[in-house]
Amino acid sequence: MDGEPHDVPISSREHAQSLDAQDPLSHLKEQFLIPSKGQLKAESLQAASRDSASADGHDSENSIYLVYLCGNSLGPQPKLVATRLQQHLNTWSSQGVFGHFKALNQSPLPTWLDADAKASESIAPIVGAHPDEVAVMQTLTANLHFLMSAFYKPDITKRHKIILETKAFPSDHFVVETQIRHHNLNPETSMITISPPTPETPLTTDHIISILDANANDTALLLLPGIQFYTGQFLNIPLITAHARSLGIFTLWDLAHAVGNVPLQLHDWDVDAAVWCTYKYLNSGPGTIGGLFVHSRHAESKVNRLGGWWGSSKSTRFAMDNSYSPIPGAAGFQLSNPSILDITALNASLEVFAMAGGMQPLRAKSLKLTAYLESLLRASQAFKNHLFKILTPSDPEQRGAQLSLQLVPGLLHVVMRELVLRSVVVDERQPDVVRVAPAPLFNSFEDCWVFVDAFAQAIEIAVKAKENGDDGKKQGIEGGELEMTS
Ligand SMILES: Cc1ncc(COP(=O)(O)O)c(C=O)c1O
Incomplete structure (x- = not known):
């Protein structure tokens, strides 16, 4: 790509960062509250709250944000949602039933x-x-x-x-x-x-x-x-x-x-x-x-x-x-x-779509992100060793952001556990499928790189565990328990 240092290998994290540097939509990530590793570990609502000084003693991990590639399941919270909801609550509390039809000056909110x-x-x-x-x-x-x-x-x-x-x-x-x-x-x-x-x-x-x-x-x-x-x-x-x-x-x-x-x-x-x-x-x-x-x-x-x-x-x-x-x-x-x-x-969330300039620029970035993710996956040793295959069509016209990756049987549980340990959040579909969706509003090329790196490590560990008769089912991530020990 133009303007890129020539000595940076295409498979490197630096290359991903250079793609992010050229991305005109990269600033939109700032519009979202992506959970931190510390927050995810927190056991209480107070500790999980963003303004809490300590997430159950996991202070150092509060600045490590998850690589959230799960917008196909549940999108993260746009910051504007809390602002607009508070404005709505203020309208309701101050106007009562008149909020149905009374437009307040300087309010971005429509009447009910x-x-x-x-x-x-x-x-x-x-x-x-x-x-x-x-x-x-x-x-x-x-x-x-x-x-x-x-x-x-x-x-x-x-x-x-x-x-x-x-x-x-x-x-x-x-x-x-x-x-x-x-x-x-x-x-x-x-x-x-x-x-x-x-x-x-x-x-x-x-x-x-x-x-x-x-x-x-x-x-x-x-x-x-x-x-x-x-x-x-x-x-x-x-x-x-x-x-x-x-x-x-x-x-x-x-x-x-x-x-x-x-x-x-x-x-x-x-x-x-x-x-x-x-x-x-x-x-x-x-x-x-x-x-x-x-x-x-x-x-x-x-x-x-x-x-x-x-x-x-x-x-x-x-x-x-x-x-x-x-x-x-x-x-x-x-x-x-x-x-x-x-x-x-x-409406608050749609304001962020408007900031992006609508679906065309988002699709343009999405095509690049998913193609980049696919190219990293195809270059991985695990793919070459047939430990997973990509179910989603390769033709960009026949897919959106998501790639569905089908693992060989017996790896899914350990892979999911190991991904969470590496602060990577994707979703699974039983029995063997991992769905990864880089969403152009809040995901970066670096997120894709981190995922593929973590996925390769997770598969390696899962293969060894399988050889030892461990399919990860006993380890508690099935019921949504996200054990993060490192
Ligand atoms: C493809 C598809 N259809 C239907 C639904 C059900 O949606 P709801 O619970 O909002 O009715 C879902 C939920 O995830 C879905 O993914």
Whole structure:
């Protein structure tokens, strides 16, 4: 790369640091509270608190920050969240019920009546939608049910099947199964699952299309993930959507692992509907409010849905006249007044996305980070010795930030323990997969380097332990106990 000292080997930590020095987004890491090693060891809330002088005597480790490559599971806390939440609490405590509609001067916060619309405006560019195609509401699984209650109207003599992947996230599978039963149908005849050739092989677009074609006449709905949670594969949303729609199949996408990770163009791709959560790459906090997309072509539809007062016309919402008049667009799928605590956290996190300049610069960095991580992994001895393989497609267009690494059997527990000992946080999927996600908002090239270095050491230790009959299961990290002794 230009401007780099020529004597620095590409595999060195110095090289990673020089890549960070050229990264225009590197300053954004400062916007996040990344846990320290001392905090993670702390046993009490007081000791774990950032302003505590001592984390249970682990003072020296309070300045060692974790290499947090786990944003695919739960994003770290943006500093702005505490600021905005405190401002919200001040508004609530000082204004009481007037906070619903009274805008305070110099406040960055919308009135509570407008908070959902403001959040939709901020999130629309992240998913490539018009603001009125987006509603910020409920949670992912609930939103799947609400959308299906509106758009899945099976008729056993015509269209009744739902197609999803065999290895869909369990919640999605449960939604489909229970929706089918809810309509007094049988999943054995109304649910079609798509299996890859082997459990670890990514799905191909051709294979998905062949299943659609084979079930074209009686399928009502297709539910697929934008990014598959286990393999990290980014499916070809526009192509699959276009094909399904040409067959008269309603397309619904689970974007849990795609939103805030890869650029999306839901409107232009003609997607019918989509759902997401905000606690992964959107960094809004565990279980925070989710979102949904409904294409504008369904905006005026008189579709029968499960309704609530918040989805009914804003002008008559407080008239209490029992006339349900859904707002055109995605907002018409809302039910309850939303949690302003949640929305405040989400909006704070979206401010950091705005600082980054949106998804395009983030994707540009993400492509480099993940390619760099992959190149280090492929160069490692453990990879050459076939001790792990990379499940995620190598084609950058077919993946987001995450790489899923499948270890040979019997290594996972020790590897995870050893990574934590080295202050590296990734997540595991039983039986053998480690998921690593360098998120461009807060991860660096050096984080990738540290991970690969620690991973190599962890594998070496795990191989020796396995030879001695120890698979690490007895050592207590299974129940989430993170033993850090060094
Ligand atoms: C792909 C996918 N779908 C669905 C869910 C369920 O989300 P929620 O608990 O917010 O309904 C998750 C949660 O991690 C997920 O990863």
